[in-house]
Amino acid sequence: MALRGSLLVGQSGGPTAVINASLAGVIEEARKHSEIGEVYGAVRGVEGLLEEEMVNLGAEGEEAISLLPNTPSAALGSCRRKLTDGDYARLLAVLKAHDVRYLCYIGGNDSADTTHRIGRFAAEAGWEMRVVGIPKTVDNDLGYTDHCPGYGSVARFNAMAARDAGLDTLALHTVDTVKIIETMGRNSGWITAATALARQEPGDAPHLIYLPERPFDVDRFLGDVKGEVEKGRGCVVAVCEGLKDAEGNVLVSFKYAVGTDSFGHKQLGGVGDHLVSLIAERLGIKARFDKAGTIQRVFGLAQSEVDVAEAKMVGAAAVARACEGVSDQMITLERVSQSPYRCETGLAALAEVANAERPVPDEFISEEGNDVTAAFLEYARPLIGGPLPGYARLRMKRVPKLVGS
Amino acid sequence: MALRGSLLVGQSGGPTAVINASLAGVIEEARKHSEIGEVYGAVRGVEGLLEEEMVNLGAEGEEAISLLPNTPSAALGSCRRKLTDGDYARLLAVLKAHDVRYLCYIGGNDSADTTHRIGRFAAEAGWEMRVVGIPKTVDNDLGYTDHCPGYGSVARFNAMAARDAGLDTLALHTVDTVKIIETMGRNSGWITAATALARQEPGDAPHLIYLPERPFDVDRFLGDVKGEVEKGRGCVVAVCEGLKDAEGNVLVSFKYAVGTDSFGHKQLGGVGDHLVSLIAERLGIKARFDKAGTIQRVFGLAQSEVDVAEAKMVGAAAVARACEGVSDQMITLERVSQSPYRCETGLAALAEVANAERPVPDEFISEEGNDVTAAFLEYARPLIGGPLPGYARLRMKRVPKLVGS
Numbered sequence: 001m002a003l004r005g006s007l008l009v010g011q012s013g014g015p016t017a018v019i020n021a022s023l024a025g026v027i028e029e030a031r032k033h034s035e036i037g038e039v040y041g042a043v044r045g046v047e048g049l050l051e052e053e054m055v056n057l058g059a060e061g062e063e064a065i066s067l068l069p070n071t072p073s074a075a076l077g078s079c080r081r082k083l084t085d086g087d088y089a090r091l092l093a094v095l096k097a098h099d100v101r102y103l104c105y106i107g108g109n110d111s112a113d114t115t116h117r118i119g120r121f122a123a124e125a126g127w128e129m130r131v132v133g134i135p136k137t138v139d140n141d142l143g144y145t146d147h148c149p150g151y152g153s154v155a156r157f158n159a160m161a162a163r164d165a166g167l168d169t170l171a172l173h174t175v176d177t178v179k180i181i182e183t184m185g186r187n188s189g190w191i192t193a194a195t196a197l198a199r200q201e202p203g204d205a206p207h208l209i210y211l212p213e214r215p216f217d218v219d220r221f222l223g224d225v226k227g228e229v230e231k232g233r234g235c236v237v238a239v240c241e242g243l244k245d246a247e248g249n250v251l252v253s254f255k256y257a258v259g260t261d262s263f264g265h266k267q268l269g270g271v272g273d274h275l276v277s278l279i280a281e282r283l284g285i286k287a288r289f290d291k292a293g294t295i296q297r298v299f300g301l302a303q304s305e306v307d308v309a310e311a312k313m314v315g316a317a318a319v320a321r322a323c324e325g326v327s328d329q330m331i332t333l334e335r336v337s338q339s340p341y342r343c344e345t346g347l348a349a350l351a352e353v354a355n356a357e358r359p360v361p362d363e364f365i366s367e368e369g370n371d372v373t374a375a376f377l378e379y380a381r382p383l384i385g386g387p388l389p390g391y392a393r394l395r396m397k398r399v400p401k402l403v404g405s
Numbered sequence: 406m407a408l409r410g411s412l413l414v415g416q417s418g419g420p421t422a423v424i425n426a427s428l429a430g431v432i433e434e435a436r437k438h439s440e441i442g443e444v445y446g447a448v449r450g451v452e453g454l455l456e457e458e459m460v461n462l463g464a465e466g467e468e469a470i471s472l473l474p475n476t477p478s479a480a481l482g483s484c485r486r487k488l489t490d491g492d493y494a495r496l497l498a499v500l501k502a503h504d505v506r507y508l509c510y511i512g513g514n515d516s517a518d519t520t521h522r523i524g525r526f527a528a529e530a531g532w533e534m535r536v537v538g539i540p541k542t543v544d545n546d547l548g549y550t551d552h553c554p555g556y557g558s559v560a561r562f563n564a565m566a567a568r569d570a571g572l573d574t575l576a577l578h579t580v581d582t583v584k585i586i587e588t589m590g591r592n593s594g595w596i597t598a599a600t601a602l603a604r605q606e607p608g609d610a611p612h613l614i615y616l617p618e619r620p621f622d623v624d625r626f627l628g629d630v631k632g633e634v635e636k637g638r639g640c641v642v643a644v645c646e647g648l649k650d651a652e653g654n655v656l657v658s659f660k661y662a663v664g665t666d667s668f669g670h671k672q673l674g675g676v677g678d679h680l681v682s683l684i685a686e687r688l689g690i691k692a693r694f695d696k697a698g699t700i701q702r703v704f705g706l707a708q709s710e711v712d713v714a715e716a717k718m719v720g721a722a723a724v725a726r727a728c729e730g731v732s733d734q735m736i737t738l739e740r741v742s743q744s745p746y747r748c749e750t751g752l753a754a755l756a757e758v759a760n761a762e763r764p765v766p767d768e769f770i771s772e773e774g775n776d777v778t779a780a781f782l783e784y785a786r787p788l789i790g791g792p793l794p795g796y797a798r799l800r801m802k803r804v805p806k807l808v809g810s
C-alpha cells in the first residue's frame with residue numbers, strides 16, 4: 001500500500017548553478033504521485049527546519065517553477081548545520097506535525113550524513129518516513145556516483161574563464177607575464193582540473209595545473225613557471241585554493257578566520273596572492289591572480305545543459321524511488337555510454353556516501369603532477385555540455401622585414 | 406586626391422571582450438576603400454612595431470574575420486609601451502618602409518597620447534600619414550566620449566556576477582555573512598558602479614558600493630556593513646581595486662610589485678582580502694571575497710551586444726574618417742537618443758583625450774558615498790545590451806507553525 005503524506009525538500013551546503021534544477025525535478029515529480037499530499041520546502045535546510053521554517057511549494061506559480069532550473073544558487077536557502085544529539089527529537093516533532101513521510105535532501109557528503117541520521121532517528125522512533133539524498137556539489141567529491149550535479153557547470157565556467165583569461169595573458173604577456181587562476185576545491189582538485197578543458201590547440205592556456213592531490217613543492221613550481229615563461233608567450237597557471245604541502249598542511253589559510261563552520265572546515269584563502277608574491281620575490285617576474293570565488297559556482301550564464309538536465313533528473317528520481325519504497329539511499333549518476341554520452345540514475349546507501357571524499361584519481365593526474373591526463377579530459381568533457389564557443393584564430397602571416405635593426 | 410598607401414592597425418593596453426570587434430570593423434571598412442592597399446596589423450602595438458613585427462591582415466580567411474567580433478582579448482597582441490624620444494625615428498622608418506599612410510590605433514588614454522605623438526613626428530618629418538585613435542577601455546575613463554567600447558561588456562559581466570554571487574550570499578548568509586566583490590578600476594569607479602545593474606528588486610545585492618572617487622573611510626565602511634548585516638539576509642559589497650584613503654593613497658598596493666609599467670602605474674592588489682580581514686577582526690563577522698580579475702574584462706560569454714556593435718562601428722568609422730582626410734583625432738561615441746538608445750560616432754582631438762581621465766561624476770554617486778544614483782543606472786543600463794536573464798523568484802509562502810519552540 002502506498003505511503004500517504006507530505007513531502008519535504010531541503011537544500012544544503014554551498015550553492016551551485018543547478019541545485020534549483022534538482023528542486024524543480026522534485027516538485028514536478030511529486031505532482032505525479034497521488035500519495036504525496038503537500039510539497040513543502042525547508043528554509044535553509046535543517047537550520048530553518050529546527051525553527052519550523054517551511055514554505056508551501058504548492059503555492060508557487062508555473063512561471064517560477066519553469067524558471068527554477070536556470071536560476072542559480074539555492075532558492076530555499078542553504079546552511080552548513082551539523083545536527084547535535086539534542087536536535088533530532090525537535091526535528092522529528094516538526095516532521096510529524098506536518099505529516100512528512102517523504103524527505104528529499106539535496107547536498108554533498110555532510111548532507112548525506114545528516115539525511116541518514118534523521119532517517120535512522122525517525123525509524124527508531126517508529127515514524128515511517130522515506131529519506132532520499134540528492135547529490136549536489138561543485139567539488140565533485142562524492143563517491144558511488146560518476147560525478148555530482150553542480151560540477152559540470154563550475155567546470156564549464158572555469159574552462160571558459162581559463163580560455164579567456166589565457167587569451168588575455170597571451171596578448172599582454174610582456175607586461176603581465178604570469179597569471180594564476182585560483183579555483184575552488186577544498187580537498188580535491190576536480191574544479192581546478194576542469195580548466196584544462198579550455199585548451200583547443202597545443203600551447204593553449206592553462207600551461208600548468210596543480211591539484212591538492214599532490215603535495216605542492218614551491219621550488220618545483222617556480223622551476224615549472226620559469227620554464228613556461230621562457231617559451232615567450234606568458235604562463236597561465238591553474239591552482240586549487242586547497243593546495244597542501246608535503247606535510248599535508250594547507251599552503252595558505254585565512255589570517256583572521258572567524259572560527260570554523262560546524263563541520264570543522266577552516267576558512268581557506270590566499271593561494272593566488274601567495275604565489276604571485278613568490279613569483280615576484282624569487283623569480284622577479286610580474287604575475288597577477290584571478291580568483292572568481294563564489295562567482296564560479298553560481299554563474300548562471302555558464303550553466304552546462306547536461307548538468308541542468310541531470311540535476312533535474314536526480315531530483316525527480318529521488319521522489320520516484322521514494323514512492324517505490326526506497327529509503328536511506330542517495331541517487332547516483334551512472335555513465336552507461338561515453339559516445340554518445342548518457343547517464344542513468346542509480347542508488348547508493350547514504351551511510352556509505354556520508355563523510356567519504358573522492359579525490360581525483362591517479363590516472364587523471366600527469367606524472368609530473370603539474371597537469372591532467374587525456375583520461376581526465378575524456379571523463380570531464382561531456383559534463384560541460386557541448387563545446388565552448390568558437391573563437392577566431394588569426395593566421396598572423398608575418399610581413400617581411402625591410403628595415404635593418 | 407585620395408591618399409594612396411597601406412593601413413596599419415594596432416591594439417594597445419588592457420585587453421577587452423570587444424577590442425577584436427574594433428579590429429574587424431577596421432578590416433572590413435578598409436576593404437571598401439580602393440585607396441587603401443595592404444592592411445597590416447602591428448604585433449603587440451608599438452612594441453612589436455619597433456621590431457618591425459607586422460602581419461598581413463589581407464591574408465586572413467573570411468571565417469576568422471567573421472569570428473573576430475565575438476573573440477575576446479587582443480588578437481594582434483597588446484602592450485603598455487611608452488615611447489621614448491629615440492623611438493620615433495625608428496617607428497617612422499618602419500612605417501615609411503611599408504608605405505603606411507593610415508594608422509589606426511585602438512586603446513585608452515595612454516594610447517591616444519602615443520598615437521598623437523607618432524602623428525606629430527611623422528608630420529614634422531614630412532611623411533603624410535593620417536592617424537586616428539579608436540577608443541577602448543574597460544575603465545570607461547576617457548573624456549570626450551559618452552562611454553568607451555569594452556565597458557558595456559565588463560559592466561554586463563559584473564552585473565551578472567553581482568546578481569549570482571548575491572543569490573549565493575542570500576542562500577548561505579548564516580555561514581558566509583558578508584561578500585566582497587572586488588572589481589577592476591585603477592582610478593575610476595565605473596566598473597564597480599556597474600554591479601548596481603544586478604538589482605531587480607529592493608533589497609537585492611549589491612547592498613553597498615564604494616568607488617575610488619570618494620575617500621574610503623574604514624570606520625564608516627564597517628558601520629555600513631554592520632547595518633546591512635543586521636537586516637538578516639547577508640551583505641554584498643562591491644569595491645574597486647583602486648580605493649583610496651583621505652590622503653589619496655591607495656588602500657592596498659601589492660607587496661612584492663615588480664616595478665611599475667612604463668607609464669608609471671603601480672600594481673594594485675588585495676583590497677578584497679584586506680576588507681575581509683578587517684570585517685573579521687573588527688566586527689567578528691565571517692566574510693569572503695570574489696575577485697574575478699582579468700576574467701571580468703575578457704569573458705566572452707558576457708559580451709554586451711551593444712558593446713560589440715559599437716566597437717565595430719568605431720573601428721569602421723576610424724577608417725572612413727581617415728579616408729575623408731581626418732587625422733590626429735579619436736573617434737568618440739555620442740548618445741543621440743536615450744529611448745530607444747542610440748549612439749553615433751563623433752571626433753575629439755587626440756591631444757585632448759591623451760592622458761586625461763574622466764572619473765565617475767558626482768551626480769552618479771549617492772550622497773552617502775556608498776552607492777550609485779538612479780541617474781547612473783539610466784546612463785549605464787543601455788550599454789550592457791539587453792536585460793539580464795530572467796530568474797525565478799519563489800513566493801516562499803510560509804507554512805503555519807504547529808510545534809511550540
